[in-house]
Amino acid sequence: MINTIPPALIFIIGALLVPFFKGKVKSAYLLLLPVISFINLISIPIGNHWVVSFLGYDLVFGKVDRLSLLFGYIFHLISFIALLYALHVKDDLQHVAGLVYAGSALGVVFAGDLFSFFVFWEMLTISSIFLIWARRTRASLGAGFRYLLVHVCGGLCLLAGIVLYVNQTGSIEFGYIGLNGPATYFIFFAFGLNCAWPILHPWLTDAYPEATITGTIFMSAFTTKCAVYALARAFPGTEALIWIGAIMTGFPIFYAVIENDLRRVLAYSLINQVGFMVCGIGIGTALAINGAVAHVFNDVLFKALLFMSMGAIMYRTGKINGTALGGLYRTMPLTCIFCMVGAASISAFPLFSGFVSKSMVMDAAAKGHMKIIWFILLFASAGVFHHAGIKIPFFAFFGHDSGMRPKEAPLNMLIAMGITAFLCIFIGSFPGPLYSLLPYPVDYVPYTMPHVVGQTQLLFFSALAFSLLLLSGIYPGEQRCVNLDSDWFYRMAGKRFMWFCDKPLVAFGNFIDRNVLRMARASKSSFGGAAHFEDGFDKFYHVGLTSTPTVIYNWVKRLRTEIGYLPINLIYVFICFVVLLFIMLLLGR
Amino acid sequence: MKEKDDTDKEYLFDKPRNVKILLGCFFSSLVVLLILEFFVHKHPHFPWEGWLEFYAVFGFVACVALVVAAKYILRPLMKRREDYYD
Structure with a gap:
């Protein structure tokens, strides 16, 4: 102490x-x-x-x-x-x-x-x-x-x-x-x-x-793992988490299939893997929590391994897009092997680490008779193999020959990847030590004959689907593009705000302007000492009402031309969020 | 980084024969897996897990559905020029 x-x-x-x-x-x-x-x-x-x-x-x-x-x-x-x-x-x-x-x-x-x-x-x-x-x-x-x-x-x-x-x-x-009352919803x-x-x-x-x-x-x-820890500590067994987790495993794999930046593909598959953990925490039984936490342990390793191998490619070639890479197994064989170990682990091949933890979450869902959840998780298991297990190694190391012949990764990178790859295989082959560290006593045997055969069938026939789709040309080729995601809302908010300043705000200003002038002119013709009145009227309304929108507009426009949309986005979204938060706090009290 | 100046050097999968061997191994292991199922005593949680070759069919269908949905639904909806946000 x-x-x-x-x-x-x-x-x-x-x-x-x-x-x-x-x-x-x-x-x-x-x-x-x-x-x-x-x-x-x-x-x-x-x-x-x-x-x-x-x-x-x-x-x-x-x-x-x-x-x-x-x-x-x-x-x-x-x-x-x-x-x-x-x-x-x-x-x-x-x-x-x-x-x-x-x-x-x-x-x-x-x-x-x-x-x-x-x-x-x-x-x-x-x-x-x-x-x-x-x-x-x-x-x-x-x-x-x-x-x-x-x-x-x-x-x-x-x-x-x-x-x-x-x-x-x-x-x-x-x-x-636990979920009860507004305070806990905020957390x-x-x-x-x-x-x-x-x-x-x-x-x-x-x-x-x-x-x-x-x-x-x-x-x-x-x-993300800290957040998983916080959920496991504060909200185990919360039913909403089961569905949130299942959706998390499902939707990113569609994005991962069409994404070009290989590190972004991995980022999507990171969400997919965290989904398994969130789902496990939501189920909340001892087996599910154990599975979720064990999956954290394994995911940290194999996801790091995959990111490391992609990082090594990026370090040597300066490129990371699927369109620019290919055929690198020729000169980076070790990185290639480590990447495939990571790919096999994340896809939960028998003898690799994902197998011994992901199946615990799946089994917990099955034991709870959650049919739809189980199907989504199984779909995600096949899907993760498809994009992280095959797409990543295939487009980087095999596929079409990019013509690049980079050197093998530096020694320190290779050792780091080697240690991680060893741990992935070791945990997958001998899950005992990991199981003994889990929060609850483990009564689970991952290596049963039907489980091994079922999982291998699932993965191999996914691979078959990949190769047939690729050979038939249906597989979507990598394209240089941006895929919209929900960050659209806050990345485009500045543009929307500019539009608002540009169109409705200025139109409103002009409208006021015209009517004020007309009113002033009308009052002048009917009233003797109107000149003085008009002056005061005009100064007050014209400057006050009309020019405020124009000033805002010009100010925002200058800001944009000087430093781009980014700060406008940030400030605008942040102000909106704070206002929203206060409203919710007032309502929630 | 050297740019393809050693094209005369042959690597593992430059030989079509090696690719053929790899594919051969892959397809035969598929067949082995299908046959293996007959010798496995299953204890399913759900009835459909007991169906013949459930996992194989599911894996294949799921991946085809995934790719088709991503290519023909998601990509047309979400794809933008690379400089869209700039």
Whole structure:
């Protein structure tokens, strides 16, 4: 107790020291940090630690139980892998941001009260945004601002929910909340936003593909998984989650089929995988929660592996679009093999890690006699193989020959991918150690004959469908294009606002203008001393009514020509959101 | 990065024979899987899980439906020029 410290603290303090090291010492330091923190973590006993009294409330920085510990383990593991993968990066900003990000995630997971939870939750956003901006392109700048916008809105929702909740219950303990009353709906919504629920999801598919090569590995691991943790802690067994999760598994695969940017394909499949977890938490039985949490553990690994292999391609070729890649297995064979291990794991092939966790959620749905949910999940299982399992490796490493002959990935990337690939296969082949870490005792055997044969049939015949569609030319070719998603609403809001200023507002101004003048003229002809009156009238109404729209219009227009639509979008959407939030708060009271 | 200056070098799948072998393995494993089902004792949660070759048919149909829906419904609805948001 005395000789252990909160894991979040190690990462965050450690991050601030990074710029003071140079060369090989820095590399060693970066890799040692998660290892030291992990040793610290395993010596923390179960229970509540580091309780600090603050304004009459108890802040708990170490709520350690089996659920939070498992998340703690995987977050340490992936931090180590992501740091190893990013070892060649010379940019200190990325290392610092990555470490603070990991530290915040650990802070969220071990937070035992709503206040410290909220602070770490916001730090997740702030630190991760630098991983997007560090790419230093115009697209990443925009994506980063949109990411910030969405998460600040989510954060406000969470804050509103927490304030209402604490006001009602008088306790700031973070435990089971459950859906009852407006306060909990606000919290639920905020969790859902970070979890990338349908319609709330485009921040993820917008921002992750714009982040730096190494930053995406961090990002794929933390934000959504923290939200899954929060849901598992506060809302297990909430029925709405079953349906939300099922829809999450279903809709992104359609987008993934037609998406060209391969990292965006992975972002869609990330939503699909989180859907399985959300669904499991919604079902809420011991088997389902176990399955959801085990799937978090596996998904962090195989999704990182897939992002790493795509990152390696991007690092070597500078390209990531399916239209520009192909045939890279020739000179990047190891990356290709690691990518296929990740693909097999995410598709839940027997002996790969996805198989031992996804099937737990499916079985929990079957045991609960949820026919439609089960069918959606099965459809999503076939679909995920189709886009993440085949499309990603095929379009990058096989398919048409792009003519590029890049070098194999750098050594640190290869080692990072190798470790992850090994873990994917190890967990898939020997699920025992993972099962022993799960929150509830596990009484589940994944490797039964009908299950193995059924799953293999499902996957192989999906592959058959892919190859037949490809050979017949029906398979949609990759195209350079943008696919609309629900981020349309806030990306086009500025344009809509401009239109509003341009058309109705100015028309209104002109209308007033004309009538005021006419009235003034009429009064002049019938009234002797009207000249004076007209002057005053005109000044007041003309300047007051007519020019206000014109001034707004000119102002917005100048802003647009100087810095583009982005800030108009952001400001406009944010103001609308805050107004909406206040209205809802007033109604909800 | 070298641009195709070593075109004379033959890689694994440049030989049509190797592709044929791969496809052969793939198709024969499909057949093996179909036959294997007759020797498996099933204990289904749902009645349709017990139907003959349920998973194989479902996997095939689901993927065809997925691709057809994505190509002919979603893409025409959602596709825009690359600079749409700029």
